[in-house]
Amino acid sequence: MDETEIPKKLQNEDEETISLISSLPLDVDFDGTKLFKYQGYWYNDKTLQGVLHFQRGFEPKDMDIIIASFPKSGTTWLKALTVDLLERSKQKHSSDDHPLLLDNPHGLVPFLELRLFTETSKPDLTTISSSLRLFSTHMGFQTLREALKNSPCKIVYVGRNMKDVLVSFWYTNCAQLKIEVERSILDSIMFESFCRGVINYGSSWEHVLNYWRASLEDSKYVLFLKYEELKKEPRDQLNILAEFLGCPFTVEEEESGSVEEILDLCSLGNLKNLEINKTGKTLKGPEHKNFFREGEVGDSKNYLTPEMEKIIDMIIEEKFRGSDLKF
Numbered sequence: 001m002d003e004t005e006i007p008k009k010l011q012n013e014d015e016e017t018i019s020l021i022s023s024l025p026l027d028v029d030f031d032g033t034k035l036f037k038y039q040g041y042w043y044n045d046k047t048l049q050g051v052l053h054f055q056r057g058f059e060p061k062d063m064d065i066i067i068a069s070f071p072k073s074g075t076t077w078l079k080a081l082t083v084d085l086l087e088r089s090k091q092k093h094s095s096d097d098h099p100l101l102l103d104n105p106h107g108l109v110p111f112l113e114l115r116l117f118t119e120t121s122k123p124d125l126t127t128i129s130s131s132l133r134l135f136s137t138h139m140g141f142q143t144l145r146e147a148l149k150n151s152p153c154k155i156v157y158v159g160r161n162m163k164d165v166l167v168s169f170w171y172t173n174c175a176q177l178k179i180e181v182e183r184s185i186l187d188s189i190m191f192e193s194f195c196r197g198v199i200n201y202g203s204s205w206e207h208v209l210n211y212w213r214a215s216l217e218d219s220k221y222v223l224f225l226k227y228e229e230l231k232k233e234p235r236d237q238l239n240i241l242a243e244f245l246g247c248p249f250t251v252e253e254e255e256s257g258s259v260e261e262i263l264d265l266c267s268l269g270n271l272k273n274l275e276i277n278k279t280g281k282t283l284k285g286p287e288h289k290n291f292f293r294e295g296e297v298g299d300s301k302n303y304l305t306p307e308m309e310k311i312i313d314m315i316i317e318e319k320f321r322g323s324d325l326k327f
């Protein structure tokens with residue numbers, strides 16, 4: 001790409017960055033947004049800027065915890081569960097100032113590239129008072145890992161059946177653009193973009209597969225959870241998460257119903273109906289209510305045609321072959 005074609009947002013970057021951006025492969029997604037392929041993944045200009053700032057300026061701390069996911073895979077839920085797990089010794093669920101009653105999970109666990117590092121590679125992180133910092137990201141594993149250097153931060157990833165991800169993505173996109181949820185948007189360009197992997201953070205298959213592999217290679221530092229398993233056996237999965245984060249439930253907690261309390265507070269039905277999530281907005285724009293919809297496993301069956309399902313199944317079969325990864 002010619003340097004004069006660099007999107008406005010990126011034009012103030014230093015020479016080295018401009019030169020890097022000009023060398024990246026380019027494509028456009030379903031709504032005509034320009035995407036850049038960086039370290040194997042497609043990013044729009046705003047996301048790419050956040051990713052580059054993050055890589056340049058992030059200083060990891062050993063106790064950091066990073067929640068990672070491909071968009072629409074259960075990020076909001078995992079953030080809520082993690083906050084509540086870590087807060088449980090400090091905050092009673094009944095207290096009016098429980099963090100989940102005061103802010104949306106995305107406000108409590110900020111996105112690195114989408115919030116903290118969007119404008120600068122040196123954001124002020126001193127406002128995070130806790131020694132244990134909780135961040136989140138949708139960026140690809142290699143890109144994240146590079147910035148973490150060799151720090152022993154823990155990464156928790158949540159993956160989800162791609163067909164449900166696509167339908168969730170379609171709904172949210174329409175909600176955010178405040179347009180009717182039109183089949184035609186899904187049927188035509190969005191489905192095609194998704195299958196080509198040319199959407200922000202795509203492709204979804206490479207994304208999930210690379211975190212999966214990392215979790216197998218480095219299970220002490222990368223935990224891979226599945227949305228479907230969280231739905232099916234939430235108690236067991238919450239215990240796995242608590243163990244991984246080094247804060248397992250005590251016998252007394254188990255007996256006193258602490259696990260159920262967390263699951264209830266973080267349930268879709270409960271979060272969706274909290275005032276803060278019915279009326280609030282994130283700092284960067286999206287309304288809180290758009291993070292909560294049906295939360296059903298297999299909901300895509302109600303929207304994708306058998307032909308569409310077959311195409312996605314074929315892609316997944318090919319991409320996941322030999323990996324042991326299934327949804």
Ligand SMILES: Nc1ncnc2c1ncn2[C@@H]1O[C@H](COP(=O)(O)OS(=O)(=O)O)[C@@H](OP(=O)(O)O)[C@H]1O
Nearest residue numbers: 071072073074075076077168267268292293294295
């Ligand atoms: N608490 C809870 N429990 C179960 N499911 C939940 C919960 N919160 C959000 N959701 C569902 O997750 C989908 C949104 O995905 P993300 O949270 O990853 O979205 S985002 O990437 O952070 O924008 C979206 O899925 P769909 O309902 O299939 O669209 C949400 O409804």
